[in-house]
Amino acid sequence: MMVCVAVELGICFQTALCYSISPSMLCRYTTYCFNLKPACLSCSVFSMADKNSTLKCTFSAPGHSTTLLQGLASLRAQAQLLDVILTINNEVFQVHKVVLAACSDYFRAMFTGGMREASQDVIELKGVSAKGLKHIIDFAYSAEVTLDLDCIQDVLGAAVFLQMVPVVELCEEFLKSAMSVETCLNIGQMATTFSLASLKESVDAFTFRHFLQISEEEDFLHLPLERLVFFLQSNKLQSCSEIDLFRAAVRWLQYDPTRRASASQVLCHIRFPLMKSSELVDNVQTFDIMVEDVLCRQYLLEAFNYQILPFRQHEMQSPRTTIRSDVLSLITFGGTPYTDNDRTVSCKVFCLPDAGGRQFKELTEMEVGSSHSCVAVLDNFVYIVGGQHLQYRSGEGAVDICYRYDPHLNQWLRIQAMQESRIQFQLNVLHGMVYATGGRNRSGSLASVEKYCPKDNEWTYVCSLKRRTWGHAGATVGDKLYISGGYGISVEDKKALHCYDPAVDQWEFKTPMNEPRVLHAMVSANNRIYALGGRMDHVDRCFDVLAVEYYVPETDQWTTVSPMRAAKKKTKTCIPH
Numbered sequence: 106m107m108v109c110v111a112v113e114l115g116i117c118f119q120t121a122l123c124y125s126i127s128p129s130m131l132c133r134y135t136t137y138c139f140n141l142k143p144a145c146l147s148c149s150v151f152s153m154a155d156k157n158s159t160l161k162c163t164f165s166a167p168g169h170s171t172t173l174l175q176g177l178a179s180l181r182a183q184a185q186l187l188d189v190i191l192t193i194n195n196e197v198f199q200v201h202k203v204v205l206a207a208c209s210d211y212f213r214a215m216f217t218g219g220m221r222e223a224s225q226d227v228i229e230l231k232g233v234s235a236k237g238l239k240h241i242i243d244f245a246y247s248a249e250v251t252l253d254l255d256c257i258q259d260v261l262g263a264a265v266f267l268q269m270v271p272v273v274e275l276c277e278e279f280l281k282s283a284m285s286v287e288t289c290l291n292i293g294q295m296a297t298t299f300s301l302a303s304l305k306e307s308v309d310a311f312t313f314r315h316f317l318q319i320s321e322e323e324d325f326l327h328l329p330l331e332r333l334v335f336f337l338q339s340n341k342l343q344s345c346s347e348i349d350l351f352r353a354a355v356r357w358l359q360y361d362p363t364r365r366a367s368a369s370q371v372l373c374h375i376r377f378p379l380m381k382s383s384e385l386v387d388n389v390q391t392f393d394i395m396v397e398d399v400l401c402r403q404y405l406l407e408a409f410n411y412q413i414l415p416f417r418q419h420e421m422q423s424p425r426t427t428i429r430s431d432v433l434s435l436i437t438f439g440g441t442p443y444t445d446n447d448r449t450v451s452c453k454v455f456c457l458p459d460a461g462g463r464q465f466k467e468l469t470e471m472e473v474g475s476s477h478s479c480v481a482v483l484d485n486f487v488y489i490v491g492g493q494h495l496q497y498r499s500g501e502g503a504v505d506i507c508y509r510y511d512p513h514l515n516q517w518l519r520i521q522a523m524q525e526s527r528i529q530f531q532l533n534v535l536h537g538m539v540y541a542t543g544g545r546n547r548s549g550s551l552a553s554v555e556k557y558c559p560k561d562n563e564w565t566y567v568c569s570l571k572r573r574t575w576g577h578a579g580a581t582v583g584d585k586l587y588i589s590g591g592y593g594i595s596v597e598d599k600k601a602l603h604c605y606d607p608a609v610d611q612w613e614f615k616t617p618m619n620e621p622r623v624l625h626a627m628v629s630a631n632n633r634i635y636a637l638g639g640r641m642d643h644v645d646r647c648f649d650v651l652a653v654e655y656y657v658p659e660t661d662q663w664t665t666v667s668p669m670r671a672a673k674k675k676t677k678t679c680i681p682h
């Protein structure tokens with residue numbers, strides 16, 4: 106018995122000739138690779154014993170489609186069997202109906218769909234240019250199209266109109282590769298005209314990356330208002346300073362005097378409050394439009410007010426005060442080396458630019474180094490509060506000093522100090538206020554709670570915790586503040602959950618955690634609060650707490666979930682833009 110098997114291996118086929126020598130089978134394998142020679146694609150099973158059966162094999166000549174196309178092209182070249190004449194204006198194209206109908210849905214419908222044109226010998230085409238049609242016909246007979254920036258608009262127009270999808274795709278490829286500072290706005294125009302979504306995406310991404318260079322080009326001055334606004338309002342213009350964007354917008358406005366009426370529509374997307382004061386004075390208010398146009402004058406005033414009154418910046422937040430960025434960064438402030446005899450603390454601020462990054466880079470420095478400070482983020486401003494400026498083992502070095510870091514202008518502002526010095530306390534944001542709870546100072550642990558009002562730049566006492574505590578954790582959910590665990594007097598204190606309701610200025614105890622925890626972390630997500638990590642001191646030993654549990658305020662219940670693999674001590678990080 107012999108068997109012929111064909112197995113596809115990429116472009117190679119393997120055949121096996123097998124002899125059945127009972128009880129086993131012996132096979133000889135041969136591999137055939139495709140070149141342009143015909144090759145056996147499939148073989149039917151046959152038997153030498155049965156002489157009446159015949160070997161049946163399908164062969165394929167891969168060059169045939171090329172031969173066919175070349176044959177059609179040569180028929181066209183020698184004007185043989187041509188059966189229709191297409192005219193555009195005064196230009197005439199003689200073609201074979203069957204060729205065009207086979208590759209264009211438009212011509213197929215025209216020649217086979219029972220339209221009047223089906224029986225005409227001469228058809229006048231409208232809606233495409235002669236130059237475009239010439240390229241389309243050449244493509245139909247050759248599978249090739251030669252494109253350049255002069256003809257692309259005509260060819261693309263014809264390909265879209267005549268529904269020649271492969272030509273449309275080749276045009277898109279060409280335009281993507283032709284993208285440059287000089288061409289991209291024009292290409293964007295074509296992408297819009299012919300509804301080419303993927304091309305438009307490439308144009309937009311390119312424009313965001315090179316916006317300022319592009320704005321120097323002649324094409325930029327002809328950009329439609331909506332497109333200019335589309336770019337100016339985007340957070341993706343990340344590498345541009347506001348003053349440069351302002352200059353680009355002014356250049357566009359000044360090109361055509363009638364655009365003056367739309368000045369505020371354009372300039373409302375420039376983030377004036379984020380410019381340097383000197384830029385506002387020297388380079389912005391010197392433009393008459395900024396003073397004469399009522400709305401533009403308001404943007405300028407808004408910027409000045411914003412910069413004069415730093416403590417009121419929270420209530421002045423607007424789309425113009427938002428950083429042009431859509432990435433979250435992880436930032437660390439200060440800290441302390443893990444050596445016993447080194448009491449210095451760091452003043453470095455490091456930043457992990459995006460979630461996927463692995464390398465922290467230095468962002469800036471604090472005025473004074475600190476460690477164990479508490480950090481909170483409000484309206485994308487970072488509050489760095491309390492802690493210590495020299496390393497101590499207890500609460501001895503606690504300070505009341507507070508700073509606010511503004512990532513918009515990369516500026517530090519020293520704000521009012523807390524009423525009390527604190528270290529190992531909690532800092533949380535609730536309803537636009539910053540709350541500092543508990544912690545410890547030189548004399549011992551604290552139960553006092555104070556809240557910071559950014560507008561008044563003032564810390565005021567609110568209702569104290571029911572117990573003194575330090576090394577606790579805190580989080581907000583809904584409109585309440587929750588504080589859990591920390592060092593108290595008993596083990597029960599390390600499980601306690603305090604809840605603060607600002608509406609009535611009162612603390613109450615809620616269901617305690619399952620695990621006693623100190624120096625742990627709490628985070629809120631999806632209306633739950635998770636308690637993670639921390640440690641548990643027991644007589645003269647301490648253990649890492651691996652169990653994770655979450656609290657649901659509505660049901661006042663803790664639920665334990667799967668534990669962490671490795672112990673995590675408390676970390677001091679925050680996430681501004």
Ligand SMILES: *[C@@H]1O[C@H](CO)[C@@H](O)[C@H](O)[C@H]1NC(C)=O
Nearest residue numbers: 152153154155156157158159
């Ligand atoms: C082969 O074909 C001949 C003539 O058609 C027939 O007489 C004969 O029986 C066939 N043999 C077998 C093994 O099928």
Ligand SMILES: *[C@@H]1O[C@H](CO)[C@@H](O)[C@H](O)[C@H]1NC(C)=O
Nearest residue numbers: 525526546547548549551553
């Ligand atoms: C520590 O805090 C307590 C309670 O507020 C206060 O009475 C005491 O003076 C503070 N000690 C120091 C050294 O600041």
